[in-house]
Amino acid sequence: MPTQLLAVLLLCAAAAPGLRGAPSSPAVTCDGGGEAAAASLAVRHINEHHEHGFKFKLDEMQSSKIEHVPGGCHFDVNVKLMQTDCHVTNPKPADQCDFMMQSERGAVATCNSKLDVKGGVATVTSHQCATRPELSNSEMVATCPDCPALLPLDDETGVKAVEEAVKKFNRESNHQNYFALMEISLLTSGYIPSVGTNTWLKFALVETVCPKNSRILQQACTPRCPDRAHHAFCESSYTHSTGELGAVTCEVYLPKNTEPLEPGAQEPACSAGFHGSAEASACTARLGAAEPSIHPICPFPLAVQLPQVPQLRQV
Known part of the structure; x- marks a missing residue:
């Protein structure tokens, strides 16, 4: 027997009650009152494209603008997100996760998201976030010296x-x-x-x-x-x-x-x-210079440079 206990908890999104997926969000419409639905879609999009660190959850919708265009509208939404205690690999929907307590040293993100609504379908076209610790170490000492x-x-x-x-x-x-x-x-x-x-x-x-x-x-x-x-x-x-x-x-x-893999098939x-x-x-x-103690939210979309394929010289 090991001298120290290794506690392993198996969680399965398909079987555990309450983990069958996030409830469907209200549709983003160009009529009055669509801002909250736009913010909800923006946060879900951010989590779906956040591939490291912890999931985030909406803390506050700070502002929103809507521009009506032929066939739909554009939303410009600013939100404040707080880090949860769920890692990105956790199957639990972010809105079922708990915010990290201040003493746990979580992060906060302020994000701008842009959305297009055309033909009743809403699409997030970009997001940009500034991610930082909720409190710096010096701020934390002043608030909680023992943390x-x-x-x-x-x-x-x-x-x-x-x-x-x-x-x-x-x-x-x-x-x-x-x-x-x-x-x-x-x-x-x-x-x-x-x-x-x-x-x-x-x-x-x-x-x-x-x-x-x-x-x-x-x-x-x-x-x-x-x-x-x-x-x-x-x-x-x-x-x-x-x-x-x-x-x-x-x-x-x-x-x-x-x-399961087919018999004889390789992984x-x-x-x-x-x-x-x-x-x-x-x-x-x-x-650029990201905070070294946290996993920042990456911008979307990212311009990824693919490796160059050498061209054969014709003779």
């Missing part, structure tokens, strides 16, 4: 602790395949009397194609396609004075696609996850 401080997501101690936590998860889980680190989602640090400095870890895992009895190095195991993979969102802690990792507790989410190959994608590079380029 944890945000750390950069590449903090050396935090990264090493997460790597150990991933190994611990794979040792103690009963899953058939290895899981790999998908991302570090949040790192915080604080001082506990009689214990010393602690770093708290929140991170996401994705199932790989490698069976646990495989001799392949875990670093070489590629993730399963997003719709076929189990995902996990985990928390743990690291005590600096003792160098000990705490219990690793995780929620594990079932794959969206559970169709389909998929592109790298968001953090190694062209979209991530384009997002970084558009945002």
